[in-house]
Amino acid sequence: MKITRSMVLVSSDPLSLQRGSLEIYRRFQEKLESYQLAEEVALSTITDVGNTEASPVVVIYPEAVIYGPVQPENVDRLVSEHLYKGHIVEEMLVPKRHLPSRMAWLQSRKGSLPAQQRILLARVGKIDPENIEDYILHDGYQALAKALSKMTPQQVIEEISKSGLQGRGGAGFPTGRKWSFVASAPGNKRYVICNADESEPGTFKDRVLLESDPHAILEAMIIAGYAIHAQEGYIYIRGEYELSQKRFLKAIEQAHEYGFLGKNILGSNFDFEVHLHSGAGAYVCGEETALIESIEGKRGEPRSRPPYPTTHGLWGQPTLVNNVETLANVPPILLHGAEWYRRFGTPSSPGTKVFTILGNVNATGVIEAPMGITLREVINIYAQGMKNGAAFKLAQTGGSSGSLIPASLQDTPLDFDSPRKAGVSLGSGALLICDDNTCVVDLVKVLLRFFRFESCGKCTPCRIGTQRCYETIRAITEGGGQLSDLDGLLRLAEQMERLSNCGLGQTAAVPIRDMLKHFRTEVEAHIRLGICPTGICRMVPEDETAELIENQMV
Amino acid sequence: MKDQSTKDLPIAAIVEAAIEKHGTNYDAFIPILLEVNKAVGYIPLHALKEIRLRVRAPEDGIFVNEGRLYSLSSFYHMLSTKPRGRHVVIFCESAPCHVVGGRQVWQALKENLGLKAGETSEDGKWSLVTTSCLGTCGVGPVVVVDDEIYGNVTPEQVPEILARYE
Numbered sequence: 001m002k003i004t005r006s007m008v009l010v011s012s013d014p015l016s017l018q019r020g021s022l023e024i025y026r027r028f029q030e031k032l033e034s035y036q037l038a039e040e041v042a043l044s045t046i047t048d049v050g051n052t053e054a055s056p057v058v059v060i061y062p063e064a065v066i067y068g069p070v071q072p073e074n075v076d077r078l079v080s081e082h083l084y085k086g087h088i089v090e091e092m093l094v095p096k097r098h099l100p101s102r103m104a105w106l107q108s109r110k111g112s113l114p115a116q117q118r119i120l121l122a123r124v125g126k127i128d129p130e131n132i133e134d135y136i137l138h139d140g141y142q143a144l145a146k147a148l149s150k151m152t153p154q155q156v157i158e159e160i161s162k163s164g165l166q167g168r169g170g171a172g173f174p175t176g177r178k179w180s181f182v183a184s185a186p187g188n189k190r191y192v193i194c195n196a197d198e199s200e201p202g203t204f205k206d207r208v209l210l211e212s213d214p215h216a217i218l219e220a221m222i223i224a225g226y227a228i229h230a231q232e233g234y235i236y237i238r239g240e241y242e243l244s245q246k247r248f249l250k251a252i253e254q255a256h257e258y259g260f261l262g263k264n265i266l267g268s269n270f271d272f273e274v275h276l277h278s279g280a281g282a283y284v285c286g287e288e289t290a291l292i293e294s295i296e297g298k299r300g301e302p303r304s305r306p307p308y309p310t311t312h313g314l315w316g317q318p319t320l321v322n323n324v325e326t327l328a329n330v331p332p333i334l335l336h337g338a339e340w341y342r343r344f345g346t347p348s349s350p351g352t353k354v355f356t357i358l359g360n361v362n363a364t365g366v367i368e369a370p371m372g373i374t375l376r377e378v379i380n381i382y383a384q385g386m387k388n389g390a391a392f393k394l395a396q397t398g399g400s401s402g403s404l405i406p407a408s409l410q411d412t413p414l415d416f417d418s419p420r421k422a423g424v425s426l427g428s429g430a431l432l433i434c435d436d437n438t439c440v441v442d443l444v445k446v447l448l449r450f451f452r453f454e455s456c457g458k459c460t461p462c463r464i465g466t467q468r469c470y471e472t473i474r475a476i477t478e479g480g481g482q483l484s485d486l487d488g489l490l491r492l493a494e495q496m497e498r499l500s501n502c503g504l505g506q507t508a509a510v511p512i513r514d515m516l517k518h519f520r521t522e523v524e525a526h527i528r529l530g531i532c533p534t535g536i537c538r539m540v541p542e543d544e545t546a547e548l549i550e551n552q553m554v
Numbered sequence: 555m556k557d558q559s560t561k562d563l564p565i566a567a568i569v570e571a572a573i574e575k576h577g578t579n580y581d582a583f584i585p586i587l588l589e590v591n592k593a594v595g596y597i598p599l600h601a602l603k604e605i606r607l608r609v610r611a612p613e614d615g616i617f618v619n620e621g622r623l624y625s626l627s628s629f630y631h632m633l634s635t636k637p638r639g640r641h642v643v644i645f646c647e648s649a650p651c652h653v654v655g656g657r658q659v660w661q662a663l664k665e666n667l668g669l670k671a672g673e674t675s676e677d678g679k680w681s682l683v684t685t686s687c688l689g690t691c692g693v694g695p696v697v698v699v700d701d702e703i704y705g706n707v708t709p710e711q712v713p714e715i716l717a718r719y720e
Contacts, residue, residue: 201648201687239588239632240688242701280584281631283686297580299629356691358650364692399687400649430691434653446652450686456629 004042006083007061007380008032011068012045016056020072021045024056027075035084042380046411054098061377068094119344119352120328121368124212129247132254135215141260143331144219147226148268151334156227157183160330162338164350169195169286169323170398170427171503172349172416178320181310183228185318192224192233193314193321197291199238199283200399201450202430205354206324208366210237210244213328214251218274220327222260223334225272228320233272236291238279248276283454287502288321290456301458302502325354325429345371349415353426359395359433360387371415375405379433390435394518398427400447401507404440404514439536440519441526444511445473451508462505465496469512479539481527486516568593569604578609580616587626587633596634597627631685639674639681641719643667644698648687651694655708659695660684662709666716 010016010025025045032038046059057068058078065088067078074092081087118124127134135141147156161176182190194217198206210217221233237245252274255261263271282300284290289303292314313319329351333341342350349371358364361383369382375395379386386392395405397414405412414426434443448470457463469492472485493509500506515523525533532539572589576582583605590601602620609618627633645660669675669682690696693705697715704715 198689199687202650202691203687204689204691207689238689239630277581278585278588279630280588280633281685282629294584295581297583297626299625358691358694359653366692396649430650432650432653438653443649443653446647446649450648454686 004380004385005040007042007044007377008083009044009046009059009061009376011055011057011059013055019056019069021056023072024058024070024075027072028079031075031079032083035079037079037083041083042385044376054094057094062381063088064373064377066094066099067092068098118368119332119341120209120325120354121212121366122332123216124208127213129212129214130250132215132251132258135213136258139331139335140215141219141258143334144223144226144260145266147223147334148266148270153183153227153229156223156334159334159338160227163329163333163341164338165326165329165333165341166349166351166416167323168325168329168353168429170200170401172426175322175326175329178310178322179224179227181308182318182320185311187311187318189232189315189317190228190230191314191317191319192221192228192230193288193291193295193319194221194233194235194324194327195286195288195291195321196235196237196241196244196324197279197286198241198324198428199286200401200428200430202356202358202396202399202432203428204356205366205429207241207244208354209324209328210241211247214244214248215255216331217324217327218248218251218255219260220330221274222255222265222272223330224320224322224327226270228318230320231271231273233274234277234295234314235274236277236279236285236295238285239281240279245276245278252276282456283450284456284502284504287504290502291321292319299456301456302504304501346413346415353414353429355414355429355431357383357431357433359431360390360435360437361385361433362387372413374413375410375431375433378431379410383433386433386435388435390437392433393436393438394434394440396432396434396443396511397430399430400450401503401510402427402430403510404443404518406518408518437534437536439477439532439534440515440522441473441477441532442536444515445470445477447511448473448508451504455504455508459499459501459505461496461499462501462508465492465500465505466508468492469496469508473512476523476526477532477537477539478541479526479530480541483524483527485527486520486523490516563594565590565594565598565601566604569601569608573605573608578616583609583618583623583626584630587623587630591627591633596637598637599624602627637674637678639679641679641700642681642683643716644683644685644688646686646688646690646694646696646698647684648691650687650691651696654694656695658709659697659707659712662712663697666712 008028010021012021028043032041054068056070057066058070059066060082081089123138127138157176157179160179165175166172167175196206196210225233261272277295279285285294285300287302288309290300294300309319309321311318345351352368352370354368356366363384367382379392392407396402397405416426452466452470455462455466472489475481489512493512496505497509522533525531568590572586576585586605587597591597602623605623606618606620627635645663667680667682671684674681688696690703690705695707697704697707
């Protein structure tokens with residue numbers, strides 16, 4: 001198997017072509033051969049760089065440096081210095097003022113390799129997760145000690161706000177702001193809830209964190225409790241994650257023994273308790289108000305908002321709900337400071353993000369990378385290329401509720417800001433990478449089946465909408481689609497987005513919209529020609545559906 | 555078949571033990587139901603009555619009826635209101651498993667067991683159910699039998715996996 005360690009992209013927009021970028025590309029081919037690097041360095045062109053005085057530019061991953069303007073005679077030096085010896089050629093870098101905004105983000109993470117940036121996964125695989133002493137030896141509970149002894153609750157919140165940390169559950173809400181809302185909400189009791197109901201298909205970052213470094217999450221919950229004046233915390237771990245639950249219970253027990261939990265923690269007069277609550281299998285419970293309902297012993301049906309949990313949460317009291325990964329960022333930020341934290345990632349989305357890589361690629365798994373990496377990097381470097389040399393067709397980011405990204409958008413940086421502008425969402429960090437044997441209609445059918453199954457049924461737009469969308473798309477895969485169905489789908493999608501009570505119904509519309517935006521020809525081929533271009537859909541009615549409806553709801 | 559299998563089980567004792575562990579507050583209902591489901595394989599109606607009899611404590615302002623407990627049991631996927639077979643085969647039908655060959659594995663499971671989704675075999679040996687993502691997507695397609703997780707499953711491996719269970 002070919003393993004790519006670096007990737008070279010040569011710009012080939014009209015301006016660059018005019019200035020001789022083809023010659024540059026050819027020289028790279030030649031030089032990589034002669035240095036015997038062709039096997040480990042991938043070479044490709046990139047069209048979507050925007051207008052720049054510095055063109056033609058050359059982008060080299062994984063360092064994410066941009067050289068330009070590059071002349072054909074510079075290629076030798078770039079190959080020998082950068083790719084062969086590993087030195088960045090400083091004087092050939094593009095000055096920042098010459099970069100179009102869409103490339104400026106790349107500059108901000110210049111020279112940093114993801115492998116050097118493990119913040120959240122720093123201890124994963126290195127310590128014994130069931131041994132608190134191992135954790136303490138690796139900086140464990142130092143952030144808590146620092147917070148309790150040297151900082152006021154207000155200062156803790158300020159530090160988190162300054163770091164620019166955003167919620168990692170998918171929505172990207174500023175964490176510091178949320179903390180201060182809860183801290184200032186009136187109420188006689190406050191709660192901290194850690195949302196570990198990770199059920200977004202394709203996401204397992206929280207499981208890795210909980211199974212490999214449970215004390216880090218526990219420490220962060222205690223710090224959060226201190227910051228917002230809470231005495232009690234809940235962690236809601238999905239029922240399917242038995243090992244996570246077992247290890248977290250053990251962590252709670254050990255923390256009690258060592259005085260990090262309970263009364264008068266570290267002699268600071270601060271009391272805190274953490275309870276573990278197991279989920280029982282419901283995707284919708286990842287939504288924070290549904291999760292609260294579930295802890296209260298009810299069906300996990302999202303509440304109407306406002307009021308938000310920050311003022312009326314668990315048992316009607318102010319409640320802070322944070323995702324596991326968000327909390328995992330808290331101890332390092334307090335320990336090393338907000339300034340340090342802001343060095344990673346992009347200015348609008350600081351820090352690192354844990355991504356899960358799945359699908360038709362050679363290497364699947366978990367990576368931690370700075371905010372702002374691109375799909376192209378992920379596929380070619382971390383995932384070590386597409387399986388069987390197939391072509392990349394589309395990626396789905398952020399689990400079922402994420403967006404479908406066609407190959408033409410693979411250079412969009414993955415952070416909380418730019419994807420939103422480009423119409424793609426980062427979501428939970430799952431990257432499902434599909435090759436050209438994937439039928440987009442079939443994929444969306446599976447997604448809709450999921451939403452229809454997981455819809456809690458409380459509000460009509462979602463309950464009926466997911467069902468109707470599923471039926472329509474299924475009909476298309478079975479050869480029974482009409483062109484007018486597509487307009488109907490878009491109308492339904494809009495209604496679901498605007499009228500649904502919670503994120504489940506609202507985001508169920510995203511895959512439909514993306515499918516029709518980026519892959520309309522393929523969908524229309526199913527309808528107009530009655531064929532599935534990839535040969536996945538059978539184009540005849542299948543009886544599978546009835547049984548699913550009948551039996552899955554019990 | 556329905557209640558034969560549970561007749562010998564001391565439902566009352568199971569409920570008693572679960573309440574001992576989790577208490578009778580509102581937040582204890584789901585944990586108690588999970589324990590019952592684990593011990594019995596599903597939640598029989600008379601277990602709901604046993605819970606109700608013990609939980610009802612109006613002096614604490616806590617009230618529960620069987621209807622409410624049943625509505626919880628039918629809402630959460632890990633709780634079953636129908637008896638299940640001795641071995642439960644769970645297939646992940648989410649997109650990550652689907653695009654790496656899950657469809658063919660699902661077909662093989664249905665053919666080998668002679669069951670459709672949600673069905674239990676006549677002899678009470680197998681139940682076949684589908685689930686949403688289990689968080690093991692790195693090794694999809696994923697099949698779970700009882701508590702064992704099998705990853706990177708191919709249709710050819712299905713008979714071999716099923717043969718391991720008595």
